[in-house]
Amino acid sequence: MKKIRSAWPALFVFYLASCAISNDNQTVNQLIENYRSTTAPDKRVALWDLSFENDSLKGETDRLTALDELISELNEQGIQFTDAVKRLPDSELEGKTKAVVTISVANIRSQPKHSAELATQALMGTPLTVLKGDGSWYMVQTPDQYISWVDQAGIQLMTEADLENWYQTPKVVFTPLTGHVWTGKDQKEMVSDLVAGDILTGLTSDGNWVKVQLPDGREGWVESEQLMQWEEWISSRETSVDNLISTAKSMLGVPYLWGGTSIKGVDCSGFTKTIFYLNGQVIPRDASQQINEGEEVDTEKNWENLQVGDLLFFGEKATDDRKERVVHVGMWIGNNEFIHSRGRVRISSFDPASPNYDEYELNRYLRTKRIVNQKSDGVLSVSEIIQPN
Structure with missing residues (x-):
């Protein structure tokens, strides 16, 4: 009779190998998550789309220093893997x-x-x-x-x-809310429309007109009174009471546009972002990001603590089983009033006697933050990130 060999040893080895692979997968994916939580907690501003499968580290990221650290840690632990990660910017x-x-x-x-x-x-x-x-x-x-x-x-x-x-070419900034670049001073044919804050290269001046160049090389003419030299524009930017209120009120009636951050249409955080940009400061894009900046000045509806330029945030308060949701933002303009984009740019009031009384926003008020004249990592001057000479 032939001797029947047991399959158990081979199965046991396969089982151990499977356990090792499973343990490696769990270990590496937990490491990936640990790095994500510290390196790229907000996917709107950082990419860390990695996974570990079948002995392969996959995905893409722009956090290259963190990726190098992760790979070093895997090597130190003796984990064998294929590096299939796409580094961004893409080669x-x-x-x-x-x-x-x-x-x-x-x-x-x-x-x-x-x-x-x-x-x-x-x-x-x-x-x-x-x-x-x-x-x-x-x-x-x-x-x-x-x-x-x-x-x-x-x-x-x-x-x-x-x-x-x-950057080295001389820059001019368009200052009215809207306008145009024309092929000639006769204004018969348009090269491009313009909005407040657009940056162009100034070529030559001819009386009441300036010849400009767009970043893609197109050229045309803009009325000189509609432009400011970059250096003059930057030096004149100030988040003063008058400037903030004037800029905000100049946009009254601009329609609400989800994702909008310009005079052509703004959402709530796009509106506050635009107000500050036109006065020389760059603040984060979304309300849920803006709320992390500056100094907290109120959570109890004590309006006397607020100053013009403070940002008011609205949403749903945290509960035992739900995190806080920040869904709206506006800017305080004094006299119990704030300006914001909801449907259109409008002024609302917390005074029940005012025709602009806004009970809806009052009921979902969360807190107020002050970013004017406050040190904050997410608030920069325009000159720090747009640096033409």
């Missing part, structure tokens, strides 16, 4: 990892298609970091670190050297 960009917005307002979307949700906007002359491409779309990061997608038709791709050369 396929061939060095064109920068871009400048070439239209008055670029719509930047959550996915690489025009039907996708509008995530944010960027004005002409805004420098962008390009992370990767997908057809005619590019994943970009704005100066406030927001990551989303823009159509190539609205940007000029550049290398680091190209961007530096563009």
